[in-house]
Amino acid sequence: MSDKIDKSQFNEDELEAPSWLNAQFVGGILAAYKNSSELKVTDLKITPATAQGDHYASVMFRATAEYSTSKGKFSKALIIKTMPEQEGHKKDMLADSHLFETEIGMYCQVLPEFERILTEAGDTTKLFAPCLYHSLEPRQVMIFEDLVPLGYSVVRDRPVSQNELKNVFSKLAKWHAVSMKIIKERPEFLKEYKYGLFDLPHFVTDPMVTSGIDKFIEMLDKLPDLKKYKPHFEKIKGNYLKRLQSELQEYHQNRRDDSYYVLCHGDFHLRNMMFKNNQKTGAVEDVMLVDFQISNLSPISTDLIYSIYMLMEPEQRREMGKELINYYFTVLLDTLKKIGYKDPMPTQAKLWEQLHRNKYYDFFLISTFFPLILAVKTNSFQMNELIQDPETQKKAYFLDTYVKDVEKLLPKFEKLGYFKGL
Structure with a gap:
């Protein structure tokens, strides 16, 4: 080293x-x-x-x-x-999980098949970087070709551009489209992909997860402009995680005729993608998604709602991602037609109905993950402290960037009817 x-x-x-x-x-x-x-x-x-x-x-x-x-x-x-081999929270959190089995399957079976289907339809989109080696025993290891020498990099110290985001949503839409075709035609190919974020063995009981909404309510209570929203979150705090788990497991446990299902990425945030930009003009040439450890069969809303909080910039987020998600939908529809999807085509109206119905993911993200990801972006907080230390977590809830976003988002929730019938 x-x-x-x-x-x-x-x-x-x-x-x-x-x-x-x-x-x-x-x-x-x-x-x-x-x-x-x-x-x-x-x-x-x-x-x-x-x-x-x-x-x-x-x-x-x-x-x-x-x-x-x-x-x-x-x-x-x-x-x-x-x-992780060091004793501690990370090792405990990830013990007995399916992370590496899932990612090995994604790199070695699923993504190559997705690319094959796209290629046959005349689309040469690359969905993954080459995996040179993988093993589960005697230890879980994967080795990939490094994308940095090929001109790819992670966006860290600047806002991600609208064109970069469009490239991201275009690639996600193509991935989702192929998965919809496979789910309909040969669902057994993807049946093992059922372990999402909330299926990590110790995730749902982790204090960072269980206490997020209490810290959020405490923040609402202390800010005069937000206090009026406190009763809504007090009303759901006892059961909202169970409601959310039910939403995310809908494909496996309670499939609906009025929902669209895909193989989702599962952790669709900015640090899980690498951009290649033209060295002279700065124009985006490609984006490569990485980290498929919690890819799973899920409602189409899973990646899209997650992206609003974990990927988009404030200007896109304040419209609940409307422009980018509608762009995603046009690519989804176009790809489904190209690859010969035989079922009725999804509609934009039905997609938005599903996004609004799956509001408990919004509640979880805005109250628990969103303040932490914005704190990480300031480069003033250590990730392990944000995940493990309650006092550090509380500080994240009062960051100006977070409060400003919440002040814009909660009125949107109200306008969309998210607080009705809680």
């Missing part, structure tokens, strides 16, 4: 690579990938792959392997993803 990095910018458990992650291990993987028994790694540099706040559900390293064969000397940039 390099001593030159600023350690404060990275997750603590990614500052030191585990002992098994060495030149011999990486050399064996590259030798198999290149089909070269003579390949030998001559130098291996390992650094953290992501910054504070980029992710939580794994440990990630960036490796540069210098290697030699009879053909000469070469270099390969890799991303190595594994489960």
Whole structure:
């Protein structure tokens, strides 16, 4: 590990690579990938792959392997993803989860099949980066080609542009469209993808999750302009998580004729996508979605509602993502036609009905995840403290950026009728 990095910018458990992650291990993987028994790694540099706040559900390293064969000397940039080994909250939270089984299946079976269907329809969209290696035993590991040398990067220190967001929603719409076709024609292909965010073994009982709405109500109570909304959230706080779980598990437990279902990404936020922009003009050329650990069969609203709070900028969010979601819908419809979707086509009106019906996800996100993600964006908070420390969490609820958004969003909830019949 390099001593030159600023350690404060990275997750603590990614500052030191585990002992098994060495030149011999990486050399064996590259030798198999290149089909070269003579390949030998001559130098291996390992650094953290992501910054504070980029992710939580794994440990990630960036490796540069210098290697030699009879053909000469070469270099390969890799991303190595594994489960946390340090004792603590992260390891406890993720223990006994299906994260790696899900992501391996996504990279090795599902996404290649999605791309094949798009390609047959004349669409060459790339949905994923190459996975060079994966294992579940003796440890859970995935190794990918690093996208950074190919010109991709994560947006961290600037607002994401409207054109970048359109690229994101276009790619999501194509993914969702293919999944709708498969759900109708051969649902058994996707039947194993049933583990979403709320199916993580310890997620629903984690204090960060269970106490979010209480902190939100406390914030409403202390701000005169927002206090009038307090009774609505007091009314739901006892059962809203159960209502939300029921919404998210609708495909598996209580399928409706008036709902659309897709294989959702499940964690559709800005740090789970990498953009490639033209070096001269700055124009966006591509976006690559990453981190498919909680991809699951779910209502179409799951990724879309999540994106309003976890991806969009304030100007899009204040209209509940209307322009971008309508753009997404046009691409969805166009892709369904191209790939030969045989069922009745979805309608925009029905999509919005479903988005508004699944309002408990809005309630959870605005009260629990949204303040934390905005706090991370300020670069003034440590991710582990935001997740584990109640006093740090309380500070996030009074950030100006968060309060301003809530002041705009709650009147929208009221206008849409979200508080009626609670």
